[in-house]
């Protein structure tokens with residue numbers, strides 16, 4: 001089953017807030033329902049929300065005949081979450097074909113199919129790189145969730161893990177839990193268990209120490225936006241893992257499709273980092289009224305990134321191909 005798809009005139013997606021306990025599929029018939037799903041992370045992950053936004057524009061074309069209402073719906077989709085470039089990019093690409101519903105849906109389905117193909121290509125390129133850098137049986141640490149749940153099928157960084165497993169060249173996987181929403185603890189473990197891949201869970205802050213202790217051969221994770229200078233914007237905690245990898249002298253590998261590369265954004269300093277508010281961090285743990293700071297993403301500077309694997313290339317340094325400054 002795909003994470004998200006267009007079925008019988010509606011967007012159908014697995015509600016990731018119900019995982020790992022319940023695999024529940026939602027049928028969304030309105031733009032408002034889809035925007036809520038994106039904002040609540042019922043659907044999440046840069047490529048997946050790019051597909052969601054694209055399909056949402058088709059939904060809008062079906063729902064709104066009035067041009068002003070249609071434009072308002074498109075804006076709600078485009079701004080549902082600010083950091084992953086895929087969302088706004090997918091929305092804008094399909095919105096260019098409005099008001100035709102058929103043209104919009106056709107383009108949205110092309111974006112869906114492109115992400116499916118991207119996952120397969122990243123799996124091959126990424127597994128080749130891990131074997132080149134680490135030899136066989138690499139012990140990998142991964143952060144957040146980058147499997148099929150973050151795309152449509154297979155995933156980005158986790159598609160490399162799946163490919164190494166298929167090649168019988170995977171030495172182990174540590175999934176960091178990824179506070180506060182626990183994408184690693186809830187979703188990556190669910191995907192690895194379903195695939196029959198042995199793994200262990202670790203608290204986020206253990207990552208650098210496990211690397212220093214020689215228990216990790218490479219860090220492999222995804223991205224929400226790769227900037228022109230090669231800075232990687234990804235789930236908060238990625239930067240700490242990158243510092244740990246640098247200190248331990250092991251590779252730090254980012255895996256993301258070209259749809260996540262944004263050459264119009266010069267560096268990570270130019271990216272809006274979504275702050276999701278106190279409640280997700282303070283929750284029921286901290287005393288009532290405790291204020292929390294909750295950036296959902298952080299920026300790993302290009303100099304800490306060993307390599308970026310996309311569906312088309314493997315590179316280090318600048319993403320735009322310009323000479324290093």
Ligand SMILES: CSC[C@H]1O[C@H](OP(=O)(O)O)[C@H](O)[C@@H]1O
Nearest residue numbers: 044045046144150156222234235
């Ligand atoms: C393959 S994209 C995965 C990427 O998206 C996640 O963010 P969120 O769960 O908030 O949508 C995280 O940054 C992952 O690395």
